[in-house]
Amino acid sequence: MFNFEVNIGDSIVYLLSLPKIQAMEGKKVSESFTIMNELVLPNDTNTFGNLMGGRLMYWMDIAAGIAAGRHCNTPSMTASVDNLSFKNPIKLGNVVHIEAKVCRAFNTSMEIHIKVWGEDLLHQYKYESNEAFFTFVALDPNGKPRKVPELIPETEDEKKLFDGALRRRQIRLILAGKMKPDDANELKALFIKE
């Protein structure tokens, strides 16, 4: 935390407790770790009595946004969502358990990994529902992308997600028309051995 004094015309404004973004210190994955729980109510379900995919995506987006915010401490926006596939439906009356964490920070964007489980409280078991990768972009007060702190992976799992993020980033930028396949060096290295 930092204390700043800003002179605006005749008045001095004291900005207290500005977050770490000022110093751009690297942050650990655990600092962005977010858990969110929701109960599936009748209004959340489809005609089969299962949680609607759209409602789940809404909650996942919120969890990802909180994780991104914990990492960059500035407003951020969803840029893309990928690898969203539903393994098991979540039933009416079950709990939705969402875990989100930043798995790599690039320049102005962050990749966030989301895992979702359903939890049956009556029969006391948890089941995997789905997982996805969200990309959030940090924004400055003018709505322009701004630099984010580096991410420091610590555990083996965190390092694995961190390493894979470069390849996933290239795939999604190619699909979005924002990168030429010829420039995707990480992907090419998988297939072309020098």
Ligand SMILES: CC(C)(COP(=O)(O)OP(=O)(O)OC[C@H]1O[C@@H](n2cnc3c(N)ncnc32)[C@H](O)[C@@H]1OP(=O)(O)O)[C@@H](O)C(=O)NCCC(=O)NCCS
């Ligand atoms: C996301 C957004 C801010 C990016 O702005 P932009 O002018 O394209 O900015 P840039 O091209 O400079 O890219 C900025 C960053 O976004 C990333 N990015 C842009 N489009 C992306 C996409 N489709 N998927 C993943 N990342 C993307 C870039 O890779 C770059 O990341 P980096 O700085 O870490 O390398 C802009 O496209 C936007 O506002 N989109 C609408 C977002 C929105 O409305 N979200 C709510 C969903 S309803």
